[in-house]
Amino acid sequence: MTNPEPDQLKKIFADGLKLLQEGRTAEWVALFAPDGVLEFVYAPPGFPTVMRGTDELLAQMSFMPQQLKVEYGEPVFHAATAEGVVVAEFPGDCTLLATGSSYRQDYLSVVRFEDGLITHYRDFWNPWLPMAAIGGETAWNQALQALAG
Numbered sequence: 001m002t003n004p005e006p007d008q009l010k011k012i013f014a015d016g017l018k019l020l021q022e023g024r025t026a027e028w029v030a031l032f033a034p035d036g037v038l039e040f041v042y043a044p045p046g047f048p049t050v051m052r053g054t055d056e057l058l059a060q061m062s063f064m065p066q067q068l069k070v071e072y073g074e075p076v077f078h079a080a081t082a083e084g085v086v087v088a089e090f091p092g093d094c095t096l097l098a099t100g101s102s103y104r105q106d107y108l109s110v111v112r113f114e115d116g117l118i119t120h121y122r123d124f125w126n127p128w129l130p131m132a133a134i135g136g137e138t139a140w141n142q143a144l145q146a147l148a149g
Contacts, residue, residue, distance in 0.1 A: 004116050006080035013086050013111060016118075017072045023065030029058045033117040044127030068130075069095040084113035094130065101133040 003009065012031060019028040032038070032054050038061075043049045051057045075090040088109050095102045108124040 002115060003082065003084040003113050006082060006086075008116075009084065009086050009113055010075075010077050010080050010088075012113070012116070013077075013088055013109075014075055017075065017090065020064070021070055021072050025061045025064055026058060029054050029061060031118050032057060032121070033114060033119045036118050037120045039120070039122045041122055041124050042127050044131055047127070067097055069097060086111045086113070094133075096130065096133055099134060101135075103129045103133040105129050 004012070016028050016031050019025070019031075035053055036057070038051045038057050040047065040049055048060060051060050071093040073091040073093075075088040077086065077088050079085060079087040086109075088111070090107050090109075092105045092107060093102065094105050105125055110122040110124075111118055112120040
């Protein structure tokens with residue numbers, strides 16, 4: 001296993017945030033190893049906590065540009081190691097496109113890289129903020145049901 005230098009891993013991470021911000025989820029998913037894992041540690045009810053593999057990741061994340069507009073702030077890197085671990089904290093100004101409601105979210109991500117690709121991305125964010133922005137837990141559940149179908 002070889003990884004780019006820590007500064008290059010920081011750049012890959014920051015570039016990934018720009019891809020998500022621009023709605024380019026397929027390009028963001030391409031930063032993952034084929035069997036990479038995305039974990040939302042505090043996912044809200046009805047939202048998956050773990051996605052495995054780029055197919056599952058793309059299927060879940062492809063809804064994001066139609067549902068949420070996010071403007072990410074510059075990440076603050078708490079760690080970036082030669083072993084391929086990046087720990088970053090960053091804000092996001094979020095707008096739910098269905099309602100126009102907005103909220104500010106602070107994120108903390110712990111990301112593992114192997115050979116320059118993401119193998120495990122643990123994302124920590126507050127699920128109550130988007131639920132409150134949409135009108136509470138009942139409205140959240142209704143919106144999830146509408147998305148499903």
